[in-house]
Amino acid sequence: MSKYSDSPEWDDVVPVAQNDGGPNPLAAIAYTEEYSEATSYLRAVMAQDEKADTLFVLKKDLLQELEWLNKISLKHLKNYQIWHHRQTIMSRIPSLPSNELSFLARMFSKDAKNYHVWSYRSWLVRHFSLWETELPYIETLLKEDVRNNSAWNHRWFIVFGRHMDPAKDSIKDGGVIFEIDPEIINREIEYAKEKIGLAPQNQSPWNYLRGILKKRSKSLTEIRDFAEQYANLEKEDEIRSSHALDLLADIFTEENQVERSGKALELLANRFDPIRKNYWNYRRTLLGLTEVSA
Known part of the structure; x- marks a missing residue:
């Protein structure tokens, strides 16, 4: 492969080398000589405003x-x-x-x-401004794969991001903060619950449900009965979702039921999510409880 430096067409261009952090960079990327030269000439022509604007x-x-x-x-x-x-x-x-x-x-x-x-x-x-037509497509993707976390994230963006002020995490329209339509909130809660029913061990709709309640500034205790359909502490052998257990741990903490919260975390640590045992134990220590052993 011929070099740019050997080409008469590039005689008037002075390549700009990459700055990796001085003469002795800590972790410089080992580019090939050809790639380094090509990007050096690219930086030079971009500095002269010779770039894709050509189109x-x-x-x-x-x-x-x-x-x-x-x-x-x-x-x-x-x-x-x-x-x-x-x-x-x-x-x-x-x-x-x-x-x-x-x-x-x-x-x-x-x-x-x-x-x-x-x-x-x-x-x-x-x-x-495709806000009005985007939601049906997202619903199609989630019907195809309810575990598509990217589609869940995009649904949140479509439903709640239209007037979002990223700097303040508030919903605004023309500078005025407004409440989200309660019907939309209820629709999204029921939608998340429905999808949880299809795959209780899928974390995305559980996070979506949590996010809606946070957006409403409501307590997690509102969905305690729903969560207990998938993780009843009195019926350990029938628990179907570690994410429901995690949610219940937070709900019981809100209700000052420390022992029940600790029990949910113990089940997570020893049985339903042992790969993150250290994390669940840490959560127990925040409640003033001792760590659980194997």
Whole structure:
């Protein structure tokens, strides 16, 4: 492979070397010589503003660029730069292309939990204001795989993120903080409960349920009866969910039932989640209880 430094086309470019933290970096990445040279020249042309804006300056067909990106994306599923480039291109397109969502569905069919695609989809929802049409698609994904934690996270974003002020963790509209519609809250509680019933050992809907109650500033004790359907301390052999036990430990703590909370944590440590025994024991010490042995 020929070097950039040997090419007359690059004579006027002074490469910019990567700064790994001084002459003796603690943990420098061992790039190949070819890669180091290529990125050094890339940094140089970016410093001179010679970068992807070329597409815009030359007034290239952006939809054609997306078609090219589709092929690359399907070949390199985990490449972050592809999705950054796609977002840059999409930000210049006035309306959502008709095949964009179907292409993303195709990407999810190959990897339903691809972080880069989910991040891009969240941006797409905000940019084109797709809030009203997004929820049915998420419900489809959760019907296909109720354990898709990425879909659960996106559902939370769709339901509660529309007016979110990240700096204050509050819901705002035009600068005014408002309460979420109680009907939406109740709908989401029942939805999470329904999905828990399908897979009680799936942590995502349990976390979702906790999050809703926190958003309402309500006590966890409201769902004690529900949690006890999956983890009744009086019927240890019928316990179906370690996450229900964890929730009950917190509920009993709220109710000042220290011994019952300690019992839930003991069951987690010794029987239902022993891989995290040290954590459950730590929780017991916070209650003033002794650690449990094997």
